[in-house]
Amino acid sequence: MKLKIVYFGSSLAGKSTNIKHLYSILKEKNMVKGDLITVETEENRTLFVEMFISSINLFGIDLEIKLLTTPGQFRLHPLRKAIMKGVDGLVFVVDSSAERERINFLVMRETAAVLKEMGEDLLNFPVVVQYNKRDLPDAMDIDTMEMMYNPWGTDYVEAVAIEGKGVLETFIKIVRNVLISKNAKDRVV
Ligand SMILES: Nc1nc2c(ncn2[C@@H]2O[C@H](COP(=O)(O)OP(=O)(O)O)[C@@H](O)[C@H]2O)c(=O)[nH]1
Ligand SMILES: [Mg+2]
Incomplete structure (x- = not known):
């Protein structure tokens, strides 16, 4: 089965x-197909899109999973739309720093808008929320962030x-969430 998973979040x-670490973890286990591809999107080299394919058996299913990151910058809306095309599941990477509160939230709203244009509803989409940078001294507490950033009540x-x-x-x-969601859809059909 082929899956496409996109990591989104503020710049x-x-x-x-995440993607670089995941690539090296999976490569060591011979669970990647090809290289980690980095696409430069701007001349100043600060904006990148990363992509790789994992060939992996999870939960007893042979999977070919394409993983991508999407840039946080709002002016890259068209690029984000292209990256999101055909996405099966999303990882919302949240910067735990209190300073990034507003931007995290804006990115969530922007992502919802991109999905809506594709006829999808972010709130009904398989998502995992990752509270990153837990090591920062100004990391917000999890309960507060759960209320702000996890309207799905997801993992x-x-x-x-x-x-x-x-x-x-x-x-x-x-x-796992993508497979559960696909399975539920299959049963309805
Ligand atoms: N303190 C801290 N810094 C992190 C962590 N994860 C990433 N960073 C740093 O945050 C910066 C941005 O990370 P990057 O992966 O490029 O963010 P992206 O723009 O979302 O792709 C880099 O300097 C990373 O080293 C973390 O868990 N803790
Ligand atoms: Mg990046």
């Missing part, structure tokens, strides 16, 4: 860090992506 939340993972903490757990949880 600097840790999306690239969340506490992460320190630079140390690789929570990275694999986040990935496995989103795959």
Whole structure:
């Protein structure tokens, strides 16, 4: 089965860090197909899209999973739309820093708008929320962030992506949620 999973979140939340760590974890287990691809989107080299494909058996199912990050910058709306096309599941990487409260929220709203244009409803989409940067001194407490950033009431993972903490757990949880959602849809049909 083929799946497409997109990591979204404000710029600097840790999306690239997640993807790079995940790639090296899975590569070591021979569970990647090809390289980690980095696409430069701006001349100043600060904006990137990363992508790789994992060939993996999870929950007894052979999966080919395409993983992508989407840039946080609002002016990249068209690019974000292209990346989101055909997405099966989303990881919302939240920067735990209190300073990033507003921008985290705006990115969630922007993502909802992108999905809506595609005829999808973010609130009915398979999502995992990752509270990243738990090591920061101004990291907000989880209960507060749950109220702000998890309207789905879905699984969340506490992460320190630079140390690789929570990275694999986040990935496995989103795959699981996508499979559950697909299974539920199949039964309805
Ligand atoms: N303190 C801390 N910094 C992190 C963590 N994860 C990522 N970073 C740093 O945050 C910055 C932005 O990370 P990046 O993955 O490029 O964010 P992106 O813009 O969402 O792709 C980088 O300097 C990372 O090293 C974390 O868990 N804790
Ligand atoms: Mg990045």
